[in-house]
Amino acid sequence: MANTVQKTFIVDCNVCKAKVAAIEKGFIEGNTFDDEAGEPYGQRVFLGTCPSCTTILVGESNQIHFEGFNAYEDSWSDIARVYPQPPKSFSSWRIPRVVTDSLNEADRSLQAGANIAACMMLGRALEALCRDILKPADNELSPSKKPSKKLMLGEGIKRLRDDKVIDERLYDWSQQLQAFRNLAAHPEDISISREDASDLQIFVNAIVEYVYDLADRYDEFKTRAEKRGKQKK
Numbered sequence: 001m002a003n004t005v006q007k008t009f010i011v012d013c014n015v016c017k018a019k020v021a022a023i024e025k026g027f028i029e030g031n032t033f034d035d036e037a038g039e040p041y042g043q044r045v046f047l048g049t050c051p052s053c054t055t056i057l058v059g060e061s062n063q064i065h066f067e068g069f070n071a072y073e074d075s076w077s078d079i080a081r082v083y084p085q086p087p088k089s090f091s092s093w094r095i096p097r098v099v100t101d102s103l104n105e106a107d108r109s110l111q112a113g114a115n116i117a118a119c120m121m122l123g124r125a126l127e128a129l130c131r132d133i134l135k136p137a138d139n140e141l142s143p144s145k146k147p148s149k150k151l152m153l154g155e156g157i158k159r160l161r162d163d164k165v166i167d168e169r170l171y172d173w174s175q176q177l178q179a180f181r182n183l184a185a186h187p188e189d190i191s192i193s194r195e196d197a198s199d200l201q202i203f204v205n206a207i208v209e210y211v212y213d214l215a216d217r218y219d220e221f222k223t224r225a226e227k228r229g230k231q232k233k
């Protein structure tokens with residue numbers, strides 16, 4: 001029998017909580033030209049199993065450079081796990097891009113074992129949420145109002161609680177995140193465990209979901225109920 005080399009790909013195992021060389025069982029590559037964006041698009045999806053715990057792992061990589069288009073040779077991003085436990089996705093159109101970008105970056109940092117960077121990104125996401133939610137409405141802009149651009153995380157989360165955008169529990173989580181974010185921001189010799197960073201990620205995701213997705217859902221629910229009430233009259 002021919003001596004075949006076992007193909008592997010490097011991906012984060014959510015059970016082992018570490019980068020592993022997953023045993024490749026399947027591979028798909030797709031290439032198209034995105035007419036709207038005017039640029040090519042490449043995607044690879046890897047299917048495999050963790051060599052130590054045998055969990056099924058699916059990873060995705062996107063093409064960064066394209067030979068003959070913007071580079072001398074093709075290059076691909078690191079493989080990010082998309083199954084199990086894919087990065088959290090949200091439904092509200094109100095969520096600012098800077099919030100979702102920061103959350104995605106935090107997820108990638110976590111998968112890469114960069115826990116301090118992940119905490120920085122989670123803090124950035126929450127700070128951006130504060131600035132978005134607490135920005136003064138156009139009709140209440142006055143010189144006495146502080147410009148929301150300068151709003152810092154600590155003040156922001158207090159105001160979210162005072163304005164009843166978040167409750168006491170979400171406020172506690174936010175304070176924890178702020179403490180870790182501050183720790184991460186200073187060039188001191190610290191370490192943050194993956195467990196702590198993962199928990200903070202879950203808390204921030206929950207806050208974003210609560211403030212945007214669930215609020216939207218409830219508004220739609222109430223609108224339907226009001227409509228029904230009017231129809232009965």
Ligand SMILES: [Zn+2]
Pocket residue numbers: 013014015016017020050051052053054055
């Ligand atoms: Zn594993």
